[in-house]
Amino acid sequence: xxxxxxxxxxxxxxxxxxxxxxxxxxxxxxxxxxxxxxxxxxxxxxxxxxxxxxxxxxxxxxxxxxxxxxxxxxxxxxxxxxxxxxxxxxxxxxxxxxxxxxxxxxxxxxxxxxxxxxxxxxxxxxxxxxxxxxxxxxxxxxxxxxxxx
Amino acid sequence: xxxxxxxxxxxxxxxxxxxxxxxxxxxxxxxxxxxxxxxxxxxxxxxxxxxxxxxxxxxxxxxxxxxxxxxxxxxxxxxxxxxxxxxxxxxxxxxxxxxxxxxxxxxxxxxxxxxxxxxxxxxxxxxxxxxxxxxxxxxxxxxxxxxxx
Amino acid sequence: xxxxxxxxxxxxxxxxxxxxxxxxxxxxxxxxxxxxxxxxxxxxxxxxxxxxxxxxxxxxxxxxxxxxxxxxxxxxxxxxxxxxxxxxxxxxxxxxxxxxxxxxxxxxxxxxxxxxxxxxxxxxxxxxxxxxxxxxxxxxxxxxxxxxx
Amino acid sequence: xxxxxxxxxxxxxxxxxxxxxxxxxxxxxxxxxxxxxxxxxxxxxxxxxxxxxxxxxxxxxxxxxxxxxxxxxxxxxxxxxxxxxxxxxxxxxxxxxxxxxxxxxxxxxxxxxxxxxxxxxxxxxxxxxxxxxxxxxxxxxxxxxxxxx
Numbered sequence: 001x002x003x004x005x006x007x008x009x010x011x012x013x014x015x016x017x018x019x020x021x022x023x024x025x026x027x028x029x030x031x032x033x034x035x036x037x038x039x040x041x042x043x044x045x046x047x048x049x050x051x052x053x054x055x056x057x058x059x060x061x062x063x064x065x066x067x068x069x070x071x072x073x074x075x076x077x078x079x080x081x082x083x084x085x086x087x088x089x090x091x092x093x094x095x096x097x098x099x100x101x102x103x104x105x106x107x108x109x110x111x112x113x114x115x116x117x118x119x120x121x122x123x124x125x126x127x128x129x130x131x132x133x134x135x136x137x138x139x140x141x142x143x144x145x146x147x148x149x
Numbered sequence: 150x151x152x153x154x155x156x157x158x159x160x161x162x163x164x165x166x167x168x169x170x171x172x173x174x175x176x177x178x179x180x181x182x183x184x185x186x187x188x189x190x191x192x193x194x195x196x197x198x199x200x201x202x203x204x205x206x207x208x209x210x211x212x213x214x215x216x217x218x219x220x221x222x223x224x225x226x227x228x229x230x231x232x233x234x235x236x237x238x239x240x241x242x243x244x245x246x247x248x249x250x251x252x253x254x255x256x257x258x259x260x261x262x263x264x265x266x267x268x269x270x271x272x273x274x275x276x277x278x279x280x281x282x283x284x285x286x287x288x289x290x291x292x293x294x295x296x297x298x
Numbered sequence: 299x300x301x302x303x304x305x306x307x308x309x310x311x312x313x314x315x316x317x318x319x320x321x322x323x324x325x326x327x328x329x330x331x332x333x334x335x336x337x338x339x340x341x342x343x344x345x346x347x348x349x350x351x352x353x354x355x356x357x358x359x360x361x362x363x364x365x366x367x368x369x370x371x372x373x374x375x376x377x378x379x380x381x382x383x384x385x386x387x388x389x390x391x392x393x394x395x396x397x398x399x400x401x402x403x404x405x406x407x408x409x410x411x412x413x414x415x416x417x418x419x420x421x422x423x424x425x426x427x428x429x430x431x432x433x434x435x436x437x438x439x440x441x442x443x444x445x446x447x
Numbered sequence: 448x449x450x451x452x453x454x455x456x457x458x459x460x461x462x463x464x465x466x467x468x469x470x471x472x473x474x475x476x477x478x479x480x481x482x483x484x485x486x487x488x489x490x491x492x493x494x495x496x497x498x499x500x501x502x503x504x505x506x507x508x509x510x511x512x513x514x515x516x517x518x519x520x521x522x523x524x525x526x527x528x529x530x531x532x533x534x535x536x537x538x539x540x541x542x543x544x545x546x547x548x549x550x551x552x553x554x555x556x557x558x559x560x561x562x563x564x565x566x567x568x569x570x571x572x573x574x575x576x577x578x579x580x581x582x583x584x585x586x587x588x589x590x591x592x593x594x595x596x
Contacts, residue, residue, distance in 0.1 A: 019467065023493040024333065024486050026326040028378075033322055034191060034216055035184045039471050042183060046470040046527075067183055069265075071220040080326075080493075116218075168318065172344040173337050173482065175475040177527075182471055188322050195321040195378075229344075229475075332489060332514055333482045340481060365481055367563075369518040414516075 006085065007105045009112055013087025014144045015048045021082045032078035037114050038070060041102040044088035045118055048100065052140045063131055066123045068097065072116035082108040090141050093149040096130035097121045098141070155234065156254045158261055162236025163293050164197040170231045181227035186263045187219060190251045193237035194267055197249065201289045212280055215272045217246065221265035231257040239290050242298040245279035246270045247290070304383065305403045307410055311385025312442050313346040319380045330376035335412045336368060339400045342386035343416055346398065350438045361429055364421045366395065370414035380406040388439050391447040394428035395419045396439070453532065454552045456559055460534025461591050462495040468529045479525035484561050485517060488549045491535035492565055495547065499587045510578055513570045515544065519563035529555040537588050540596040543577035544568045545588070 010016050019040060027033035048054075049065060078084070085105040092099040097119055104114040124131045142148050159165050168189060176182035197203075198214060227233070234254040241248040246268055253263040273280045291297050308314050317338060325331035346352075347363065376382070383403040390397040395417055402412040422429045440446050457463050466487060474480035495501075496512060525531070532552040539546040544566055551561040571578045589595050 017467065019469075020464065020490075022466075022486060022490045024325055024331055024489050027322055028324040028326065028328045030326045034219060035187045035322065038184045038187050039469060042471050043467075043469045067223055069220065069222045070183060071218065073218045074216055166318065168320075169315065169341075171317075171337060171341045173340050173474055173480055176471055177473040177475065177477045179475045184471065188320060191322050192318075192320045332517060333485045336482045336485050365521055367518065367520045368481060369516065371516045372514055 007107075009105050010085055010087040010103060013089045013101075013103060014146075015044065015051050015089070016085055016087045017044060017047055018083060018085050019043075021078060021080045021084060023080045026080055030079065032080075034072070034074060037072050037074070037104060037116075040084065040086045040104060041070065041072065041088075041116060041118060044086045044102055045100055045120070048088040048090070048144075052137075052144045054137055054140060062126045063122055063124045063134075065120045068119040068121045070116065070118045072102075072114055074114050076106065076109055076111060076113040078104075078106055078113050079108075082106055084113070090145055090149075091117070093133055093138055093141060096132055098133065156256075158254050159234055159236040159252060162238045162250075162252060163295075164193065164200050164238070165234055165236045166193060166196055167232060167234050168192075170227060170229045170233060172229045175229055179228065181229075183221070183223060186221050186223070186253060186265075189233065189235045189253060190219065190221065190237075190265060190267060193235045193251055194249055194269070197237040197239070197293075201286075201293045203286055203289060210283075211275045212271055212273050212283075214269045217268040217270045219265065219267045221251075221263055223263050225255065225258055225260060225262040227253075227255055227262050228257075231255055233262070239294055239298075240266070242282055242287055242290060245281055247282065305405075307403050308383055308385040308401060311387045311399075311401060312444075313342065313349050313387070314383055314385045315342060315345055316381060316383050317341075319376060319378045319382060321378045324378055328377065330378075332370070332372060335370050335372070335402060335414075338382065338384045338402060339368065339370065339386075339414060339416060342384045342400055343398055343418070346386040346388070346442075350435075350442045352435055352438060360424045361420055361422045361432075363418045366417040366419045368414065368416045370400075370412055372412050374404065374407055374409065374411040376402075376404055376411050377406075380404055382411070388443055388447075389415070391431055391436055391439060394430055396431065454554075456552050457532055457534040457550060460536045460548075460550060461593075462491065462498050462536070463532055463534045464491060464494055465530060465532050466490075468525060468527045468531060470527045473527055477526065479527075481519070481521060484519050484521070484551060484563075487531065487533045487551060488517065488519065488535075488563060488565060491533045491549055492547055492567070495535040495537070495591075499584075499591045501584055501587060509573045510569055510571050510581075512567045515566040515568045517563065517565045519549075519561055521561050523553065523556055523558065523560040525551075525553055525560050526555075529553055531560070537592055537596075538564070540580055540585055540588060543579055545580065 025032045025036045087103045100118045106113040174181045174185045236252045249267045255262040323330045323334045385401045398416045404411040472479045472483045534550045538548045547565045553560040
């Protein structure tokens with residue numbers, strides 16, 4: 001397997017990863033089923049949390065990320081065989097939540113096949129309520145994104 | 150297995166179905182994984198297309214429904230064992246698209262655990278473009294919903 | 299939804315449960331994908347562990363069940379829509395392992411569409427090795443199966 | 448992403464492919480769920496059919512492969528993050544069926560984490576019965592395997 005470059009279309013996404021489409025990702029319409037994109041978004045989200053140091057920080061305290069909502073726009077139909085690159089970036093940091101953008105780039109189609117976003121809430125599991133995004137997490141994200149929020 | 154009634158919380162949803170949560174629907178956090186809700190939304194969407202006569206109408210012509218986007222709000226964490234009731238209703242019919250609302254009711258929690266919506270576009274596969282929602286489809290939905298759009 | 303009786307074909311299985319086939323369970327061949335049966339086997343296995351009191355017993359000690367192997371024979375192709383009944387029974391108890399049989403009955407086909415078995419090992423997580431099946435677990439299974447092993 | 452070599456442990460498998468483990472592949476026990484291996488087996492099986500020219504040959508006629516049974520031995524527990532290499536080889540060709548062996552190699556564990564086999568039957572969909580494995584398919588497999596059956 002040759003080295004895989006990050007596609008230009010995902011240049012605005014600091015965190016990306018690559019997945020082969022599996023034959024079984026397809027449904028009875030012969031296209032990649034709509035839940036597979038949501039699994040890819042999740043993988044990109046988890047990777048972002050790791051790359052930003054968030055997962056470790058959150059593990060050490062009583063607070064953790066909760067997925068509050070997800071949106072996916074299905075722009076092009078995907079088929080096996082293909083390889084997709086999935087990107088994640090943070091586009092907004094609020095008081096206790098942040099918005100993460102996702103995009104799925106298809107090598108075969110050479111374009112973004114789907115995009116969307118997740119809203120992740122920082123949650124205190126002991127007090128059972130959302131809490132302020134910690135300053136060190138905000139800094140870690142700003143460092144990864146190369147900008148301030 | 151005893152007879153399962155449609156829960157009051159889904160009274161505004163003309164199409165509903167019931168699913169047991171499977172142990173394997175849970176992820177490493179010990180809660181139902183976020184892609185499972187999207188699978189349930191899909192099942193409710195397909196059932197609505199059938200109950201409204203849409204699937205048959207669409208099968209007979211060159212046009213068919215395409216999923217354009219999906220949104221899910223995760224309001225409560227679900228766990229095994231539980232039984233969920235999933236509802237679907239059409240809340241908007243536009244020129245060539247419609248919005249379908251979804252809700253997931255948990256028997257254990259006795260509340261709506263997740264809700265969201267899908268945008269479905271009526272697509273002409275021969276001309277490769279969206280087409281007007283056919284009048285008979287609009288009528289079938291209005292009949293099912295008990296109101297005009 | 300009407301009351302669902304346990305099918306005669308599963309009369310030898312003390313533990314059964316019922317699942318609607320979802321449209322998205324189908325793959326690009328238009329049949330239920332082969333991994334779905336394995337998910338159903340797992341659900342039946344977990345239910346058996348609960349009904350026999352095994353899950354609770356195992357939770358209270360340092361030992362627990364590990365899935366060592368699984369086999370599935372695909373006898374008939376399944377399609378949406380259909381309802382399946384999945385059965386589990388223990389057919390062998392060895393020193394530190396047991397064999398559980400599974401069967402999937404299709405309402406539409408009125409026959410067993412798939413069968414197979416799992417080998418479950420009782421494992422001591424502290425000593426990191428298989429241990430003897432506890433006597434109370436053996437008794438609970440014999441009681442559920444109505445025979446001795 | 449750097450170039451990934453085929454692991455020595457899969458040297459007997461002419462067809463291999465590589466997959467990152469996704470966080471969501473894990474279940475409530477915090478390990479890769481047992482259905483994921485079966486999905487990987489399927490992907491390796493499809494890839495073998497393509498690499499041997501089988502899929503094309505079968506597409507052009509009225510005959511096609513049907514999965515008759517599958518077995519998986521779970522030898523080691525897999526966790527995220529990890530990368531697995533999955534291998535496929537044909538170990539037996541009978542009159543109308545063949546046995547395909549599978550193995551899952553974990554980079555983190557540096558060992559085979561699971562292995563198993565599939566029985567694939569060549570089926571005539573018009574006559575609705577198994578048929579003899581065609582000579583050209585037998586030759587293609589022998590060429591890929593570097594031996595006669």
